[in-house]
Ligand code: C2E
Ligand code: CA
């Protein structure tokens with residue numbers, strides 16, 4: 001019993017130490033990761049539910065620390081937001097994603113839209129719109145091949161500066177989608193008045209299918225999207241049953257492990273190559 005207790009104590013301190021190290025040094029480590037190229041993107045396809053065709057891809061940030069190993073974005077992005085590092089990090093993501101998409105277009109794969117996730121805090125960045133315009137210019141990518149995913153929290157306060165930026169991005173030809181839809185506070189008014197193209201139904205509702213409550217919620221979001229003439233995408237689709245339900249309800253696009261996990265650029269390219277050969 002004594003041994004067990006000691007083990008438990010030891011595990012506890014290791015856990016605490018990990019927490020301590022990461023919180024204390026994460027800013028420094030992230031800066032180094034940016035500099036040393038220990039960050040990279042994974043890509044997850046978005047599929048037309050009716051035809052099975054790939055319409056786009058979402059870029060998801062990955063960090064492989066030489067000592068701590070893989071650190072998931074849910075863990076380091078909130079910290080990056082706290083210390084302001086989300087600004088250079090977010091910029092790196094956009095520039096990398098644009099260049100990658102252009103590279104695939106140059107290799108003559110059928111062009112598709114590249115989505116990047118934007119933190120609400122990035123909208124506080126004075127030159128956000130200019131930075132994105134510059135990223136497109138630098139990559140020589142047309143704006144219509146870029147989409148940004150924002151969460152409902154961007155819209156909560158109806159902040160005039162944020163709305164101005166969204167409208168400017170939209171005017172450039174960039175697509176705008178609302179991520180994690182249904183978990184926040186969007187009102188019909190937001191969806192009607194703001195320059196939004198797509199709603200992404202949050203994974204929590206999709207993974208609940210089949211279940212009467214989640215079926216009702218998912219159906220309602222799809223109907224609402226149809227009524228407002230928005231595109232609707234379901235995230236986190238893992239089963240055939242979920243896919244069939246979504247198709248029957250008229251959901252346009254799906255994304256999830258059923259079709260593909262987020263994968264590295266070379267793996268993704270192999271998938272494109274195989275598709276081209278078909
Ligand atoms: P998100 O934007 O909602 O991304 C979807 C998350 O669900 C991803 O987790 C993805 O790997 C995961 N996922 C996709 N399909 C399935 C599925 O079928 N089943 C399950 N169980 N999971 C699935 P990931 O990559 O760990 O990212 C987590 C969150 O971190 C993202 O949620 C997003 O909010 C944030 N994030 C990731 N990359 C970036 C980035 O470049 N910038 C910003 N600001 N946030 C990012
Ligand atoms: Ca997303």
Ligand code: CA
Nearest residue numbers: 179180200235
């Ligand atoms: Ca999401």
Ligand code: CA
Nearest residue numbers: 151179180202
């Ligand atoms: Ca999320």
